[in-house]
Amino acid sequence: MQKRWISLLLVLALVLTMIPASALAETINDDNVFLMQSGSGKCTLTSAVMMLRRRAYFDGRTDWVDVTENSVRSTAWSNGLAHSFTYREMQVAYATLPSNNQEKTQLLIQLLAQHPEGIVLYDRTQPHAVLLTDYTNGVFYCSDPAGNISSGRIPLTSSSVSIARASCYWYVSSDHNGAALQ
Numbered sequence: 001m002q003k004r005w006i007s008l009l010l011v012l013a014l015v016l017t018m019i020p021a022s023a024l025a026e027t028i029n030d031d032n033v034f035l036m037q038s039g040s041g042k043c044t045l046t047s048a049v050m051m052l053r054r055r056a057y058f059d060g061r062t063d064w065v066d067v068t069e070n071s072v073r074s075t076a077w078s079n080g081l082a083h084s085f086t087y088r089e090m091q092v093a094y095a096t097l098p099s100n101n102q103e104k105t106q107l108l109i110q111l112l113a114q115h116p117e118g119i120v121l122y123d124r125t126q127p128h129a130v131l132l133t134d135y136t137n138g139v140f141y142c143s144d145p146a147g148n149i150s151s152g153r154i155p156l157t158s159s160s161v162s163i164a165r166a167s168c169y170w171y172v173s174s175d176h177n178g179a180a181l182q
Contacts, residue, residue: 028054028116029133029153037145038069044081044129045069046145047120048092048170051131054117055090055172081120081129081170093173101164108163109135111171118142120170123161130161132169 033053037046049072056064067088076085076092083094097104111119118133121142130142133153140156140163149159156163 028057032065033057034131034143034152035069035145036147036151042069043145044120044122044170045073045077047129047131047143048072048076048081050143050145051118051120051170051172052087052090052092054131054133055175056088058117059175061088083170084173089175090172091174092170094168094170096168097166104166105163108132108140108166108169111169115171117172121161121166122168122170123165124167125165126160128160130156130159132156 034050035046035053037043046069049067049069052072053064053067056067072087075087076082085092098107108119108121112132112135116134118131120129121132122129128146130144133141133143135141141153142156142159142161143151143153144159144161146160
């Protein structure tokens with residue numbers, strides 16, 4: 001009996017060494033979920049990729065690590081992020097934000113409550129996009145794909161995008177579960 005347990009543990013150890021580190025995200029905010037853009041002008045694409053990775057992760061898809069700029073580009077990119085597109089049964093839609101900062105803040109808090117995968121928040125004045133991930137304890141958090149910003153989940157105030165200057169957003173409107181995600 002002891003030999004069986006040892007054999008089982010050895011096989012399990014072998015299998016775990018074969019799984020890439022990027023597939024072992026412990027939480028939705030693990031640094032392995034977030035990406036840096038591959039080149040200038042790709043912030044909206046990279047932010048959308050991170051959003052789709054997180055949605056796939058929430059949906060229990062083991063292939064979430066395969067959601068990359070290269071795999072999304074053909075359906076979502078044409079010298080800019082398409083206003084609507086579908087990638088692996090996840091439909092993405094675009095909307096504009098109200099100009100009033102109080103209304104904008106309230107809407108973003110509501111959207112994040114409905115979209116735990118986050119939303120792509122865009123500032124046309126720069127232009128630059130980030131993945132707005134959550135609103136926790138009165139603070140907006142994001143992942144900024146720019147190479148000159150800390151990677152991972154950071155306070156939005158540490159990025160180059162602000163709520164006041166944000167003008168529009170992309171969000172997952174439905175996924176493979178067939179659920180509309182408003």
